[in-house]
Amino acid sequence: MNEPARAALMPLPPADRAQQVIAALADYIEQSGLKPGERLPAERELMTALAVGRSTIREVIRHFQALGVVEARKGSGTYLLRTISGATVHMPLTLDAAHLRDVLLMTLEVRRGIEVEANMVAARRRTEDDLKVIEIRLNEMERVHIAKGTSGPEDLAFHLAIYDATHNPLFRQLLEQMREAFERFWDHPFDRTDFARRSFPFHRTLFNAIAAQDPETAREETLKILAIVEEDIKEMSK
Incomplete structure (x- = not known):
């Protein structure tokens, strides 16, 4: 045999x-x-x-x-910026998916869990100094969005400022690692500069919830933003 x-x-x-x-x-x-x-x-x-x-x-x-x-x-x-060593945890993130639509929806599931929690924590813990930085980033995001119709780096800076307001460094580190791994998928997906543009107004209402130290409203506004992103992924990938 x-x-x-x-x-x-x-x-x-x-x-x-x-x-x-x-x-x-x-x-x-x-x-x-x-x-x-x-x-x-x-x-x-x-x-x-x-x-x-x-x-x-x-x-x-x-x-x-x-x-x-x-x-x-x-x-x-x-x-x-932060002390590191050979024992510092680094998580190489990889995705094995053939279609952009599937990649975006998978990353969105992860973002939803992290961003909702981070924004609620920021609403509870933010200081007045944190709020000033977040508002500066939001104003810049709005200025660029109105001028160009898109605001990729400014949008990221806004969310990073919120993550810093949690006073838990792991939130920012997780977002940075996700950005490094996923940015090629989220850079004008489907070659559409209008991707997720409809979510733009909810960044201001999210800021208002954080300013009011209202975690539940922060949760609701975050879910609105991500729901629009999901709708755009499904619509633009048809």
Whole structure:
């Protein structure tokens, strides 16, 4: 009797350079006692010390920016925002779906759970200083939306300000990781600049609920925004 064919074992590929640099840089930050607000070594110094190219260093810096743990300041350098180490939890998010519609609906399910809770927590915990920042971001979002009909980066800044108002850093870190993994799907989906435009007015009513420290209304306004997004996904993907 012939034995069934077995899958062949193949040599393992070399370790991913970017992942190695991520681990090395996290270990360096921990071992050197670098504190939030302090500057990381310059790009060229990192290239020389780690024997990797500029593109790898920039990929790693973008990764840490997406996690919200470093900030690149033009003409000044890259600064640590939060202490990290080799044990810091990083969640690589992946999606295996053939159709954009399915990807967007799956990410929307995750967003609904996180954003509803974050906005309710922000309504309970926000300070007056938090509220000022959120309103500044909202006013800028509205200005750009009226001028251009779309406000991608400004919309993100508005939601990040709300996440900061929860005073739970995990909310912002989760949003940053989701953005890094999903932004290619949410950048003008279906090539429609009017995607989710109908949700625009509810950002102001969401702000009003947070200002009034009304978690239940914040929940309702968030669900209105996400319901419109879901409707647009289903309509525009026909």
